[in-house]
Amino acid sequence: MTVSELTGLLRTSIEQQFSDIWLEGELSNLRAPGSGHIYCTLKDKASQIRAVLFRSTAVRLRFALQEGLQVIVRGRLTVYEPRGEYQIVLDTVEPKGIGALQLAYEQLKERLATEGLFDQDRKKSVPAFPRTVGVVTSLTGAAIRDILAVLRRRWPTLHILIAPVQVQGESAGRQIAEALIALNSLGSVDVIIVGRGGGSLEDLWSFNEEIVVRAIAASHVPVVSAVGHEIDVTLADFVADLRAPTPSAAAEAVVPVLGEIVERLRELKVRLGQVMLRHCAFERQRLDAGIRGVTDVRFRLQEEAQRTDEMVDRLREMVQLLLATGRERVHGVRRNLSGLNPILAVKQGLATVPQLSKRLEGQMGVMLAQHRHRILATLAQLNTLSPLAILGRGYSILQTVPTGRILHRANDVGVGQELKAQLASGRLSCTVTQVFNDSSV
């Protein structure tokens, strides 16, 4: 037996015995070469087995195979003859614990989140007053009926543009993405509602597809998502600019109530008029106050003029009073002055002079008589003592000539001395002829 013969026998035997088996294990050694086939190893704690996932099966996988993932697989065993290795050809791969869709959802969510597609700062604001609303949904579902009803009720004149799509099935994702692109290309749409009514995770699956998520992210027109019921959250909800829990809620979110807006406009117009009127009235008041102010000033000026006149009058009176008082004082002074006039004194004095002179004369007469009497008495006394009185009795006085020295002794003069002799009556001129020293006569 050759190696080939043995291998062929083993292969037939194995393929017959293990044509359809379920296997549970952990994925490892994942390899995905260009062919599109996926090779890996399934292992548990003790053993391992090679596994292959051919391209036709691989493309149907909804989630990505990952190292370490616990999976439940279904397949058939075969032998790869060139290497003499047995392996399992996988038909179905399901993640263990959660469903494949759930895993795919988690995987795509994580990947797109890492890309930043769900970031808040990417989100566009939804216009407050859209004129044209685009709706991407099925024409036959409950969603479109709900949306149209709410939009019509709230804003009856709204322009609604429906882009009908299938919302589940193979081509739903692509249709939804194309509808979003088409509505964007029109340029007249202000906001887009994309969604459908409730269903199972599989029913809603299109809204978890990458092509839909990316189309929503790429939309220039703000997108409001409305998928399923409140509890259903799809990736479309994460990427949308606004997530509405239901289609009806989405319709409510995109348009206000027209009646309310008209009412608000009217109210604004009324307030505008009122406030302007108030403003004008206020300005009018200020103007009036201004005019009053000017009038007041004029009135005050008149008052001031009157007061000035009064003051001038009073001033004049005061001056006159002062002048009168002054004049009075001057008169008084003059009166006083005239009392002090020296002429009067002189006159008075003059009047007293004759009296005084009379009195003086009288006094003088008495004094003169007394003096004369005293002089006469003294004269009589003097007369008795005068040498002239002695001369009367025969004596004479000799005096030298020219000195006038009275001679007391003969020796005082020599012969020839001229002398003068005073007699009681008349004088003699004499010359000494002889001197005698004896005192006897």
Added chain:
Amino acid sequence: MAAVKFEQAMARLEAIVGELEKSDLPLDESLKIFEEGIRLSKNCLKILEEAEHKIEVLVQDKNGKKRIHAYSSDDAADEPSS
């Protein structure tokens, strides 16, 4: 876009009323924005009154060309139920 214009007009109108109600503007300034406000409120009402209710459907024909036609309840019947 008309929607943006309307939104801006409304916002401006609100701002004008608010500003006037503060009333610390000089009279001529007030009159100026008052006139603007009146004009805006008229325009806004006009936009609202002019808008025409219509529902249309955007479809792709067999050649892949897009066209728009008025929506009628028949449209629903055209689509396979989902």
